[in-house]
Amino acid sequence: MIHLQLGHLGTASVFLAFGLALYATVVGALGAQRRDARLQTSARLATVATFLVAATAVAVMEAALVSNDFSVQYVANHSSIGSPLWVKIVTLWAALQGSILLWSFLLTAYTALLAFTAPLSPLRPWALAVLSAIQVFFLGVVAFLANPFHTLASPPANGPGPNALLQNNWMMAVHPVLMYLGFVGLSVPFAFAMAALITRRPGSEWMVQTRRWALTGWGFLGAAIVAGGWWSYEVLGWGGYWAWDPVENVSFMPWLTATAFIHGVQVQERRRMLKSWNVMLIALTFCLSILGTFLTRSGVISSVHAFAAGPVGPAFLAFFVAVTLFAFGLIALRWDQVRDRAELDAVVSREGGFLAGNILFLAITFTVLLGTLFPLLVEAVSGQRVTVGPPFFDQVTLPLWMLVLLLMGIGPLLPWRRAEGASLRRNLAWLAGGFVVSGGLALLLGMREIYPTLTVALAGYNLVSLGLLLGQALVPRVRLTTRSPWSVLWSYAHESRRRVGSMVAHLAIVIIALGVAFSSGYRVDQQVKIDFGKSTTFQGYTLTPVDRFMDRSAAVISSGAIVDVSKGGRHVATLRPRLNVFGSSQEPVAKPAVMYTFSHDLYLNLDNTIGPNTSYVVLRTIYSPLVSWIWFGGLLLVVGVINSLLPARRRWAESRAEAGAEETSPA
Amino acid sequence: MRKVVYAVLGVAVLAVAGIMIVKALNNSLVYFVLPNEYARDPQGFAGRRIRLGGLVEPGTVKFNSQTLTLTFTITDSIKSYPVVYKGAPPDLFKPDQGVVVDGRFKNGTFVGDQLLVKHSSNYRPPKPGQPIDVNMLKKTLQ
Numbered sequence: 001m002i003h004l005q006l007g008h009l010g011t012a013s014v015f016l017a018f019g020l021a022l023y024a025t026v027v028g029a030l031g032a033q034r035r036d037a038r039l040q041t042s043a044r045l046a047t048v049a050t051f052l053v054a055a056t057a058v059a060v061m062e063a064a065l066v067s068n069d070f071s072v073q074y075v076a077n078h079s080s081i082g083s084p085l086w087v088k089i090v091t092l093w094a095a096l097q098g099s100i101l102l103w104s105f106l107l108t109a110y111t112a113l114l115a116f117t118a119p120l121s122p123l124r125p126w127a128l129a130v131l132s133a134i135q136v137f138f139l140g141v142v143a144f145l146a147n148p149f150h151t152l153a154s155p156p157a158n159g160p161g162p163n164a165l166l167q168n169n170w171m172m173a174v175h176p177v178l179m180y181l182g183f184v185g186l187s188v189p190f191a192f193a194m195a196a197l198i199t200r201r202p203g204s205e206w207m208v209q210t211r212r213w214a215l216t217g218w219g220f221l222g223a224a225i226v227a228g229g230w231w232s233y234e235v236l237g238w239g240g241y242w243a244w245d246p247v248e249n250v251s252f253m254p255w256l257t258a259t260a261f262i263h264g265v266q267v268q269e270r271r272r273m274l275k276s277w278n279v280m281l282i283a284l285t286f287c288l289s290i291l292g293t294f295l296t297r298s299g300v301i302s303s304v305h306a307f308a309a310g311p312v313g314p315a316f317l318a319f320f321v322a323v324t325l326f327a328f329g330l331i332a333l334r335w336d337q338v339r340d341r342a343e344l345d346a347v348v349s350r351e352g353g354f355l356a357g358n359i360l361f362l363a364i365t366f367t368v369l370l371g372t373l374f375p376l377l378v379e380a381v382s383g384q385r386v387t388v389g390p391p392f393f394d395q396v397t398l399p400l401w402m403l404v405l406l407l408m409g410i411g412p413l414l415p416w417r418r419a420e421g422a423s424l425r426r427n428l429a430w431l432a433g434g435f436v437v438s439g440g441l442a443l444l445l446g447m448r449e450i451y452p453t454l455t456v457a458l459a460g461y462n463l464v465s466l467g468l469l470l471g472q473a474l475v476p477r478v479r480l481t482t483r484s485p486w487s488v489l490w491s492y493a494h495e496s497r498r499r500v501g502s503m504v505a506h507l508a509i510v511i512i513a514l515g516v517a518f519s520s521g522y523r524v525d526q527q528v529k530i531d532f533g534k535s536t537t538f539q540g541y542t543l544t545p546v547d548r549f550m551d552r553s554a555a556v557i558s559s560g561a562i563v564d565v566s567k568g569g570r571h572v573a574t575l576r577p578r579l580n581v582f583g584s585s586q587e588p589v590a591k592p593a594v595m596y597t598f599s600h601d602l603y604l605n606l607d608n609t610i611g612p613n614t615s616y617v618v619l620r621t622i623y624s625p626l627v628s629w630i631w632f633g634g635l636l637l638v639v640g641v642i643n644s645l646l647p648a649r650r651r652w653a654e655s656r657a658e659a660g661a662e663e664t665s666p667a
Numbered sequence: 668m669r670k671v672v673y674a675v676l677g678v679a680v681l682a683v684a685g686i687m688i689v690k691a692l693n694n695s696l697v698y699f700v701l702p703n704e705y706a707r708d709p710q711g712f713a714g715r716r717i718r719l720g721g722l723v724e725p726g727t728v729k730f731n732s733q734t735l736t737l738t739f740t741i742t743d744s745i746k747s748y749p750v751v752y753k754g755a756p757p758d759l760f761k762p763d764q765g766v767v768v769d770g771r772f773k774n775g776t777f778v779g780d781q782l783l784v785k786h787s788s789n790y791r792p793p794k795p796g797q798p799i800d801v802n803m804l805k806k807t808l809q
Contacts, residue, residue, distance in 0.1 A: 367688065374692060385699035385805075387718070392695035396688055527754050529735055579758070588758050607755045618735065618755040 006064050007072045010149030013057040014101075017108065018139040020050040024132035032125035032198075040125045044115040047128060050135060051112035054105045058092070061101060061148060065091050071155040074098055074148035080161030080583045082554035087162065090173040094162035096297055096312065097148035099176065104138040106184045111135065114188060114213075123206055126195030127188075134187060137319050145311040161555070161583040168580060168591055171231035178224035179251060183289045185217020186258055190286040190327075193279050197330045202275055202338045207265050212645055214265070214282075218258045219641035225251055226512075226634030237590040237605040239525060239622035241630065242516075244393040249372045250292025253365050257285040260361040267351045270416055274355070276331065276338035281358075283327035288365075290320045295372070346418040353411030360404050367396045398451050405458040405513060408506055409465035427468060434464030452521035455513050462510045466503055473499070494648070501644025508636035515629030524623040527607060531616045532561075539623040541602060542566045548610045549576065557581045558591070559610050561617045565595060565602065577606040577619065600625040697769070701805055703745035709772070718769050719748070719777055720785075720808035725762035730755070741768065741777065743801055748772075752779040759784040765808050 024046035031039025061074070065088045070076040078095045079088055092098045111131040118124050142148070166172045189210035196206035207214075228248065229241035242248060261281040267274045294316035331338065344352055371388045378386045413427045438460020439453060447453045470489075473496070477488050493500045528543075530536050535544040544564040551558045560578025564571065575593035582589070592605040603622040610617065699718045724747060727740035737752045750768055760766070760782070770779035785808050 363684070370688065371692070374696075378696070387697045387699070388692065389695040389697050389716070392691045395691040395695070527735055529732055529755075607757075609758055616732065618732075 006060055006067075006069050007149045007151035010057055010060040010064070010072070011143075011147060011151075013053050013060065014139065014143045014147065014149065017050050017053040017057060017104070018136065018143045020046050020053060021108075021132050021135040021139050024050060025129055025136055028125055028129035028132055032129055043125070043128060043132070047108070047115045047132060048112045050132075050139075051108040054108040054139070057101060057142075057149075058105045061092055061098065062089060065089065068158075069155075070157070070159055071151050072148070073150040073152055076152055076156050076159045078159065078162050080159045080555070082158075082583060083161050083167070084555060086170070086173060087167055087555070091162050093176045093180075094166050094172070097142070097146040099180075100138060100146055100312070101142050101148055102177070103180045103184065104135065104142055106180050107131070107135050107138055107187070110184050110188060110213075118209065121205065121209065122199050122201060123192055123195040123209065126198050127191040127206075130191035130194045131187065134191070137315075141312060141315055145315055164580070164582045164587060164589045165235055167556075167582050168235045168589055169231055171227055171234060175224055175227040175231050178220050178227055182217050182219075182221025182224050183254070185213055185220055186254065186282070186285050186289065188213035188217065189261075190282050193282045194327065194330060197279065197334045197338070200334065200337060202279070202334060204268055204272070207268060207278065211265065214258070214262055215641055215645055218255070218262055219638055219645075221251070221255045221258060222641075223634060223638050225255055226631065226637070230631055230634075233627070234592070234594065235589075237592050237620065239523065239592070239603045239605070239620070239624055240520075241627070244368075244371065244388075244390045246372050247296050249368050250288075250295050253292065253368055253372075254285045254289040256361050256365040256368070257281055257288060260358040260365075261285060263354050263361075264358055267354045271342065271351050273340050273342050273344075273351060274358075275340055276335070277340075277358070279331055279338055280328075283324075283331065287320060287324045287327065288369075290316060290323060294320055348414065348419045348424070350411065350414045350416045353407055353414050357404065357407045357411060360400055360407065364397050364400050364404075367400070368393065371396075401513070402451070402454055402458065405455070405462060405510075408509065409458070409462040412469055412502070412506075413465060430464050430468055431461050435461040438463075449521045452517040455517035459510050459514050462506065466507060469503060493643070497646055497648045498644045501640045501642075504640030504643055505637055506640075508633045508640055510633075511629050511636060512633035515626045515633060518626035519624045519630070522625050526621050527618065528621055529616055529618050538621045539602070540567060541572070543604075543619070543621065545617045545619075548612075548614065549578075555583060560591075560606050561610055561619075563593070563604060563617075563619070573602075575602075575604050577604040579606055579609060596628050598628065601627045699767075699808075701743040701746075701801060701808075702741060702748050703743050703801065705748070705772070706746040712772065714771065716769065716771055718767055719750075719779070720765070720767045720805065722804070723760070723762050723764050723766055728756075728760075728762060737782075741766065743804055745801065748775070748777050750777045750779055752782050754782065757782060757784050765804070767808055 024043045027039050027046065028043030030036070031041075031043055061072075063069075064072040064075050065079050066085065068075070068079065068081050068088075070079075074095070074097055075091075078098070079091045083091070093102045111128065114131070115128055118127070161167065189207070192206040192210045196202050225248075228251065232243070233239070233241040258281075261278060264274050264278045264281055268278050294313060297312055297316065344355070346352065371392050374388050375386050378384055409431055410428075413431075414424070435457045439457030441460075442453045442456040447456065473492060474485065474488055477492065478485050481488065524539055526538065528536050528538065530543065530545050532545050532547070535542050537543070542565070544566070545561045546564050547562045549560060549562055558578045558580045560576055563575045563577065565573040565575055573595045575595060577593040578591050579588040580591050581587070588609070590605050590607075592603055594604075595602040601622075601624045603624060605620040605622075607618040607620050608614070608616075697716050697718055698712070699720060700712070702719065702721050705712060705717070705719065719741060721741040721743045724740040724742045727738075727749075729738045730736070732755075735753065735755055737754060737756050739750055739752075740747050741750050742748075752768065752770075765785040767783045767785055768777060768779035769781035769783075770777055772778070
C-alpha cells in the first residue's frame with residue numbers, strides 16, 4: 001500500500017514541523033529572555049529542522065500530485081490525470097489547503113535562511129522567536145484545520161482538476177508564489193521590529209538589518225500584483241486588469257503600507273525621525289496581510305452568513321486579532337522609547353515630502369479598506385446585500401494618486417532638513433515647465449479627459465524631475481574626470497545603487513501610471529457579430545473570421561474562430577479567441593486572444609459557442625491603448641528593486657579622486 | 668501656534684475627505700434585489716444602478732442576432748420585469764436559469780449592461796405550478 005504511505009508521511013511531516021516550530025518558539029524566547037547562548041543555538045537549529053521537515057511535506061504533496069495519488073484528499077479534490085505536468089505541479093497552490101502549506105513552507109525557508117545569515121545581535125533571537133511563533137500558527141492551521149494530506153479509504157479513479165480559470169493561463173504558476181514570497185518577506189522586518197520593541201532597542205538597528213528583506217518582500221508583492229493584473233487580463237475576457245475586487249484589494253493594501261514603510265525607513269535612517277511611525281507601518285502591513293487572507297479565504301466577503309462556514313476563517317480572524325493586539329499593545333507599552341523627540345524643521349524638506357507621501361499612502365489604504373469592508377457593514381446592520389462599485393474607488397483614490405505623482409517628482413529634489421529658496425525655485429521652475437509642456441502637448445493632441453491629461457502632465461513633470469536628479473548627480477562627476485558621460489553614468493549606477501534603484505522604480509511608476517491612464521481613459525469596447533468570411537472594421541483594423549477550429553487534448557477541449565486581422569490591406573495577425581472546457585467540467589471558459597503592440601492592444605473575446613454549423617461569431621472587441629506599458633513598468637519596477645538590493649561596488653572612482661586630491665594638496 | 672494651525676488644517680482636510688468619501692460611497696453602492704423587492708419601493712431605486720437577480724421566465728427569451736440585443740423577462744414568481752441586454756446570451760443562459768443583471772430601470776424595463784449566469788448545485792427550479800422559495804432564490808443568486 002505504497003500510496004497510503006504518502007498521505008501519512010505528509011501528515012507526519014506537518015505535525016513534526018508544527019512541533020519543531022513550537023519548540024523553536026518556546027526555547028528561542030526562553031533563550032532570548034535568559035540570554036542563554038545554548039538555548040538560542042538550539043532554537044536556531046530547530047528553525048532549520050522545521051524548514052527541512054516542511055520541505056519534506058511539500059515534496060510529498062508534489063509527489064502525490066505528479067503521481068496522481070488520489071488517496072490523498074487534496075489530490076483527489078483538485079488534480080486530474082489528464083492535466084499537463086506543469087498544471088499538476090502548480091496545483092499545490094491552486095486551492096486553500098495547499099496554498100497555506102506553501103505559505104508555511106516559504107515562511108520556514110525564510111526563517112532558516114535568516115537564522116544563518118542574520119548577524120549575531122541582541123535582536124536576532126527574539127526575531128527568530130517571533131517568526132517561529134508565526135510558523136506555529138500557519139503550521140497549526142495546516143495540521144489541525146486544513147490538512148491537505150487526509151487520506152481517502154476508497155480513492156477515486158480520477159479527480160476534477162483545478163479550477164478552470166486557473167488552468168487557463170500559465171500566470172497561475174507565478175502569481176500566487178510571488179504573492180506569498182511578498183507576504184513572507186515582509187514578515188521578516190515585522191519580526192525584527194517586534195524584537196526591537198521587546199528588547200527596548202527601538203533605534204534604527206532593526207530597520208538597517210532588515211532593509212534588504214523589506215525591499216525584497218515589497219518587490220515580490222508589487223510583482224505579484226502586476227502579475228495578477230496580467231492574469232486577469234489574459235483570462236477574464238473583459239479586457240481589464242483591475243476591478244477593485246475584494247481579492248485584489250486585500251493584496252493591494254499591504255503593498256500600500258509597505259510602500260509607505262520603505263519610504264519612512266529612509267527618514268529614520270537619515271534623521272532619526274518617524275520611529276513610532278515606521279514600527280506602526282510594518283505592524284500594519286503584517287496585520288493587513290493576515291486580514292486579507294481571512295477576508296478572502298473565509299467567504300465573509302461574498303456573504304456574512306458564510307461566516308462560520310470554513311474552519312480556516314475563524315482561525316485567521318483570531319490570529320489577526322491576536323497579532324494586532326500584540327503588535328500595537330507592544331508599541332503602546334514602549335511608546336516612551338519610540339516617540340519622536342525631534343520635530344520637522346520645515347515642511348518643505350525631504351522628510352516633509354516623505355511624510356506627506358506616507359500620509360497619502362495611508363489615506364489610499366484606508367479608502368480601499370473602507371470600500372472593501374463597507375458591504376459587510378451594511379449587510380450586518382440592515383441585512384441589505386450591496387456591493388461597492390469601482391466608481392467609489394476611482395473617485396476617491398484618483399485625486400490621491402495624482403498627489404502621489406506630484407510628490408514623487410518634487411520629493412527627491414528637496415534637500416534634507418530645509419530647502420533653500422534659490423535652488424528650490426530653480427527646480428520648481430523646471431518641474432512646472434515639464435508639467436506645462438507635456439500637459440499642453442496632450443491638450444493639443446486632443447486629450448480632454450481630466451485624469452489621463454493630468455497624468456500625462458505629471459509624467460512629463462516626473463521625467464524632468466528624474467532628469468534633474470540624474471543631472472545634479474552626474475554633471476559634477478563628469479567635470480571631474482575625462483571619462484565619457486556614459487561610463488560615468490554606468491559607474492554611478494553601480495555605486496549609488498539605492499539612489500539609482502529608486503529612480504528606476506519611480507520611472508517604472510510613471511510608465512505604469514501612463515498605461516493605466518490611457519487604457520482606462522481611452523479604451524474602446526464593442527460587441528460585434530460577424531458572419532464567417534465577412535469582415536468588419538474596428539479601430540482601423542479589418543477583422544475577418546476565416547474559419548472555425550477545434551482542438552482536443554486529454555485535459556482540454558477548445559473550440560473557437562480563426563480571425564484574420566489586417567490593416568490597410570496588409571495582414572498583421574491571426575487571432576484565435578476560443579472557449580476552453582477543462583477535464584470533466586461542463587463549463588466553458590473563454591480564452592481571449594490578444595495582439596500586443598507597443599502603442600495599443602487588440603483584444604478579442606469569443607462570446608458565442610462555435611459549433612460545426614455556426615455561421616457567425618460574436619466577438620467582444622477591445623482596443624486598449626498603452627496597456628502593455630503596465631506589464632513593462634512592472635518589470636522595470638523589479639529591475640529597480642534588484643538594483644537597489646545588489647551590493648554597491650566599492651567607490652573606486654571616489655577613492656581614486658580622493659587619493660589624487662591628497663597627492664596634489666599642499667601638505 | 669504653528670501646531671494649532673496644523674491641527675486645524677488637519678481636521679479640516681479630514682472633514683472634507685470624510686464628506687467626499689461618504690458621498691462617493693453612497694453614489695456607488697449597488698444594491699442586490701429581487702423583482703418583488705424592487706416593486707415594493709421603485710422610487711427608492713429611481714435612477715440607481717442595481718443588480719437584479721431572478722429566474723429567466725420560459726418562453727420570453729428573444730435574441731436578435733443582427734442588433735445583438737437580448738430580451739427576456741426576469742421573475743421571482745411574485746413579480747416579473749422585462750429585461751433588455753445589449754449583447755449575446757452567455758453560454759449557460761437558458762429558461763429557468765438563475766441570472767443576475769447589472770443595470771438601471773428605464774420606464775419599467777430593466778436595461779442591463781452586465782449579465783451573469785448563476786449556477787448552483789443547491790437550488791433547483793420548482794416544478795411548474797409550484798411556488799418559488801424566494802429566500803432560497805436570493806441566497807443562491809448572491
